[in-house]
Amino acid sequence: MDKLLITGGRTLSGSLRVSGAKNSALKILAGTLLTDEAVSIGNVPHLHDVTTMIELLGCLGAEVVVDEKMRVEVAARELNSLKAPYELVKTMRASFVVLGPLLARFGRAEVSLPGGCAIGARPVDQHLKGLAALGADIEVEEGYVRASRQGRLTGADITFDLVTVGGTENILMAATLAEGITRIHNAAREPEIVDLANFLNAMGARVSGQGTDTIMVEGVERLHGCSFDVMPDRVEAGTYLIAAAATGGSVRLTDAAPGTLGAVLEKLEQSGASVERTETTLSLDMHGRRPRAVDIETDVYPGFPTDMQAQYLAMNAVAEGTSRVTETIFENRFMHVQEINRLGARIELQNASTAIVHGVERLKAAPVMATDLRASFSLVVAALVAEGTTLIDRIYHIDRGYETIEEKLSLLGADVQRVR
Numbered sequence: 346m347d348k349l350l351i352t353g354g355r356t357l358s359g360s361l362r363v364s365g366a367k368n369s370a371l372k373i374l375a376g377t378l379l380t381d382e383a384v385s386i387g388n389v390p391h392l393h394d395v396t397t398m399i400e401l402l403g404c405l406g407a408e409v410v411v412d413e414k415m416r417v418e419v420a421a422r423e424l425n426s427l428k429a430p431y432e433l434v435k436t437m438r439a440s441f442v443v444l445g446p447l448l449a450r451f452g453r454a455e456v457s458l459p460g461g462c463a464i465g466a467r468p469v470d471q472h473l474k475g476l477a478a479l480g481a482d483i484e485v486e487e488g489y490v491r492a493s494r495q496g497r498l499t500g501a502d503i504t505f506d507l508v509t510v511g512g513t514e515n516i517l518m519a520a521t522l523a524e525g526i527t528r529i530h531n532a533a534r535e536p537e538i539v540d541l542a543n544f545l546n547a548m549g550a551r552v553s554g555q556g557t558d559t560i561m562v563e564g565v566e567r568l569h570g571c572s573f574d575v576m577p578d579r580v581e582a583g584t585y586l587i588a589a590a591a592t593g594g595s596v597r598l599t600d601a602a603p604g605t606l607g608a609v610l611e612k613l614e615q616s617g618a619s620v621e622r623t624e625t626t627l628s629l630d631m632h633g634r635r636p637r638a639v640d641i642e643t644d645v646y647p648g649f650p651t652d653m654q655a656q657y658l659a660m661n662a663v664a665e666g667t668s669r670v671t672e673t674i675f676e677n678r679f680m681h682v683q684e685i686n687r688l689g690a691r692i693e694l695q696n697a698s699t700a701i702v703h704g705v706e707r708l709k710a711a712p713v714m715a716t717d718l719r720a721s722f723s724l725v726v727a728a729l730v731a732e733g734t735t736l737i738d739r740i741y742h743i744d745r746g747y748e749t750i751e752e753k754l755s756l757l758g759a760d761v762q763r764v765r
């Protein structure tokens with residue numbers, strides 16, 4: 346199993362290109378199932394999760410061609426299966442979003458229930474409620490969701506009980522081919538939803554209101570092929586900004602989407618960073634200073650993203666002062682706390698959703714273990730500032746969501762090696 350060896354103490358500085366957004370690419374790839382024409386997707390990041398989604402499309406019978414620049418062409422002309430098996434869905438929950446597209450286009454789909462995961466129970470009740478409102482018959486049996494419908498789905502008014510990114514995406518995709526108008530109320534506003542809606546519109550869908558909490562979809566009879574580039578990854582961008590800031594360093598990000606990072610940039614400025622942005626670049630400079638402790642509370646977009654909580658908490662661990670970090674989206678997203686404490690941090694878990702972080706002047710290397718994707722990067726942040734060499738085990742979690750992590754960190758001057 347791969348591990349990372351990081352020798353801390355270097356001040357990061359340099360320039361990086363931001364990769365395409367994992368959480369947008371995965372849904373857009375699922376969206377290619379909505380048409381029988383070829384669809385070409387650019388700026389797809391080279392990540393394990395993307396490979397899993399490509400494998401799933403292949404196992405359903407779609408033809409998939411990937412070129413050397415990770416432009417992915419999918420032609421889902423005729424499928425030979427409408428079943429997303431447990432083996433694939435259990436390795437990546439995002440596979441569940443093939444349910445909406447398959448059902449809408451073929452009138453039938455069978456998708457394994459994803460089950461819980463390290464960060465929480467993560468049910469899919471809202472996805473199922475939405476599809477039922479569009480007229481699907483839904484049965485949950487033997488660990489599978491079996492959805493069917495005679496003829497087209499029918500548009501409906503759907504109000505989610507809570508804001509769900511994946512639920513919004515599943516219903517949005519299903520509604521594109523439904524008869525009539527669908528309105529999704531209490532919809533997620535995340536930039537990845539906007540990207541997906543723009544992609545669907547490029548295929549001939551009629552989606553409006555994306556980026557607000559009410560999305561309207563006028564169903565069409567069929568969608569066509571298109572060429573589309575995935576948006577920049579805001580979580581990857583924010584993660585490298587935090588990593589550089591934690592070391593007192595500087596970084597310039599190109600091909601970024603600064604407009605999607607408002608809440609994170611605001612916090613970084615409160616931590617003492619100077620931030621400059623153009624339409625597609627972001628520059629951060631800590632001028633060699635130690636960060637100031639800043640309270641964080643995660644929220645749905647445009648609030649502070651849960652996917653950057655762990656990394657920010659790691660920076661707070663070496664900041665000047667005490668901070669409170671509150672997680673409101675997932676019920677079990679503090680597994681990194683124990684691991685960061687192994688490096689000498691003073692973080693107390695007040696309850697399941699609140700951590701009190703007493704900033705310490707220095708951390709000291711120790712072996713640690715990655716528990717989920719973003720938590721893994723928080724260990725990288727901690728290792729970058731720790732004295733000595735930290736061994737991070739189970740980094741397959743990182744490879745699910747961070748493209749060429751050693752290369753990118755090395756470009757910024759970090760001392761990092763992958764070992765087996």
Ligand code: EPZ
Nearest residue numbers: 368439467468469470471472508509510511512674675718
């Ligand atoms: C997406 O997960 C992201 N994953 C997550 O990123 C991200 O943390 C999350 O959105 C929140 O921003 C992908 O896009 C692949 P949700 P998703 O449905 O869609 C509850 C990463 O590290 N809920 O918005 O699964 C749920 O349990 C990953 O890249 C229900 O109760 O998140 C959670 O507490 C991790 N019923 C909350 O809502 C439902 O039917 C938000 O979940 C659906 C969700």
